[in-house]
Amino acid sequence: xxxxxxxxxxxxxxxVFAGPSVRWVDCQPDTCQRVYxxxxxxxxxxxxxxxSLPPDVRKVTRPTAAKDYWSRGWFRRHLAKSLNALLIDxxxxxxxxxxxxxxxxxxxxxxxxxxxxxxxxxxxxSGEIREFKSGIYYLNKKRPxxxxxxxxxxxxxxxxxxxxxxxxxxxxxxxxGAPIWLEEGETKNEFLARARQSVLRLRDI
Amino acid sequence: MTLLSxxxxxxxxxxxxxxxxxxTGVLLGVVIGCLLIATAAxxxxxxxxxxxxxxxxxxAFIHRVRAWWLMxxxxxxxxxxxxxxxxxxxxxxxxxxxxxxxxxLTPTRLGxxxxxxxxxxxxxxxxxxxxGLGSAYYELFxxxxxxxxxxxxxxxxxxxxxxxxxxxxxxxxxxxxxxCVYALSYAPALLYLEKWTNSDYSTSAGLLFFFILIAQLSxxxxxxxxxxxxxxxxxxxxxxxxxxxxxxxxxxxxAIIGAALSLTGATPFNSWQSALMSIVIAVMxxxxxMTMSAIKRDRGVRDYGTLVEGHAGVLDRIDAICFAAPVFxxxxxxxxxxxxx
Numbered sequence: 001x002x003x004x005x006x007x008x009x010x011x012x013x014x015x016v017f018a019g020p021s022v023r024w025v026d027c028q029p030d031t032c033q034r035v036y037x038x039x040x041x042x043x044x045x046x047x048x049x050x051x052s053l054p055p056d057v058r059k060v061t062r063p064t065a066a067k068d069y070w071s072r073g074w075f076r077r078h079l080a081k082s083l084n085a086l087l088i089d090x091x092x093x094x095x096x097x098x099x100x101x102x103x104x105x106x107x108x109x110x111x112x113x114x115x116x117x118x119x120x121x122x123x124x125x126s127g128e129i130r131e132f133k134s135g136i137y138y139l140n141k142k143r144p145x146x147x148x149x150x151x152x153x154x155x156x157x158x159x160x161x162x163x164x165x166x167x168x169x170x171x172x173x174x175x176x177g178a179p180i181w182l183e184e185g186e187t188k189n190e191f192l193a194r195a196r197q198s199v200l201r202l203r204d205i
Numbered sequence: 206m207t208l209l210s211x212x213x214x215x216x217x218x219x220x221x222x223x224x225x226x227x228x229t230g231v232l233l234g235v236v237i238g239c240l241l242i243a244t245a246a247x248x249x250x251x252x253x254x255x256x257x258x259x260x261x262x263x264x265a266f267i268h269r270v271r272a273w274w275l276m277x278x279x280x281x282x283x284x285x286x287x288x289x290x291x292x293x294x295x296x297x298x299x300x301x302x303x304x305x306x307x308x309x310l311t312p313t314r315l316g317x318x319x320x321x322x323x324x325x326x327x328x329x330x331x332x333x334x335x336x337g338l339g340s341a342y343y344e345l346f347x348x349x350x351x352x353x354x355x356x357x358x359x360x361x362x363x364x365x366x367x368x369x370x371x372x373x374x375x376x377x378x379x380x381x382x383x384x385c386v387y388a389l390s391y392a393p394a395l396l397y398l399e400k401w402t403n404s405d406y407s408t409s410a411g412l413l414f415f416f417i418l419i420a421q422l423s424x425x426x427x428x429x430x431x432x433x434x435x436x437x438x439x440x441x442x443x444x445x446x447x448x449x450x451x452x453x454x455x456x457x458x459x460a461i462i463g464a465a466l467s468l469t470g471a472t473p474f475n476s477w478q479s480a481l482m483s484i485v486i487a488v489m490x491x492x493x494x495m496t497m498s499a500i501k502r503d504r505g506v507r508d509y510g511t512l513v514e515g516h517a518g519v520l521d522r523i524d525a526i527c528f529a530a531p532v533f534x535x536x537x538x539x540x541x542x543x544x545x546x
Contacts (some may be wrong), residue, residue, distance in 0.1 A: 115465060157307065158313065164318050168318060168322050171305060171306065171309040
């Protein structure tokens with residue numbers, strides 16, 4: 001990605017609206033291949049994580065997004081393209097064309113990903129983190145070399161809650177935690193519970 | 206004349222002399238001199254290997270001096286631009302920033318979302334546009350938020366349909382809007398005061414500079430005097446460092462400095478008027494500091510800067526200015542200008 005005006009503009013806008021204060025706990029920004037997985041409460045979540053990364057890391061990090069939503073209309077397509085988003089076709093999920101396979105193919109040996117394992121957005125007011133879906137497990141099983149970095153975001157649901165389309169500027173908090181990997185002999189459910197805990201733990205830091 | 210063309214003429218105004226001319230320049234020189242001394246003092250204290258002074262206090266002092274440098278630099282730059290509009294925009298941005306901090310701190314509910322959008326993107330800019338339009342719009346600027354804004358906020362929250370803690374939520378948003386936007390907007394409004402009773406006085410830039418300088422000095426002097434001779438803490442559970450002795454001694458020192466500063470001619474006041482005005486600013490500044498401390502205690506944070514890590518709390522710096530600005534403006538307007546019409 002070269003000089004990208006839309007992306008620079010969006011990054012600046014995110015800083016005005018979400019004023020994120022960024023913390024790295026037992027983890028440092030790095031351009032190695034990673035999967036950032038975070039709690040999901042707002043449309044602007046991807047943007048906030050993406051703009052919280054240092055520029056060189058941002059360059060090799062792609063947010064994942066739903067293709068049916070982000071390819072509708074010129075404006076959304078342009079946004080998705082500027083952020084180098086990895087669009088996932090939710091309608092054409094088949095055995096040999098699972099989203100995980102597609103992600104692995106798209107990131108190659110260069111890109112990192114931003115994913116939200118809860119699936120949809122959690123119910124805004126509660127601030128709870130729902131059970132994780134299994135994609136992140138299969139992703140790490142097929143690519144054990146990827147570092148899985150938990151991310152916790154605070155206050156995002158007040159900035160742009162579900163069902164609203166205009167954001168209100170507030171300060172927010174983004175915490176990056178220590179990377180985790182799939183352990184030897186760990187079952188899917190154990191791993192997903194542990195991954196969810198690793199995000200939850202960052203809430204109280 | 207339409208509003209739009211009036212805004213245009215404001216920007217196109219031909220420069221009628223810099224706001225930094227003469228007395229204001231002298232005042233700025235004095236401030237820069239003091240800041241140099243303060244910076245040097247901070248560095249000396251920091252280098253001392255084992256001084257009796259708590260290093261945390263030294264660090265806080267150094268941070269504070271850095272904030273003052275920044276304030277001075279920003280004000281000086283905006284004064285260099287020949288129209289007051291630059292200063293109005295600057296204060297508008299500070300209001301926006303302060304309000305963002307305030308609302309982050311106070312819990313709001315989903316039902317407040319649209320109201321907050323109006324508060325940030327309609328009421329706040331409208332207030333500053335009215336200030337920038339000058340004294341002809343004084344009446345509207347003085348009532349927009351406390352009359353129409355407040356009625357609107359309560360009605361808009363009601364329409365959103367969430368009645369839980371309704372009064373509390375309305376009050377929180379109204380207080381935030383009042384302190385961070387309405388009260389603060391009186392500071393740049395000082396630049397638009399004219400028709401002075403003192404015929405020697407011409408430009409208002411010095412007045413704003415004098416006001417901010419006295420507000421910051423009184424805050425500092427009350428704190429320092431409290432450290433040396435403080436015995437009776439005003440309200441221990443709200444602010445442990447504010448004492449009655451510090452308040453009276455600090456206000457007294459501020460009055461003396463204020464009287465001395467009036468000799469630079471940067472204000473329309475003579476010495477004793479200047480001393481009285483300094484007392485008013487010091488008293489209101491102390492009231493502001495105590496009020497903001499109470500809000501912080503209620504929300505369980507030490508200062509607005511610790512609310513979200515890495516953000517220097519802008520509200521901590523402007524609490525005194527917010528409370529003193531409207532009172533200072535009104536007294537100046539009623540007693541030192543000949544009101545038009």
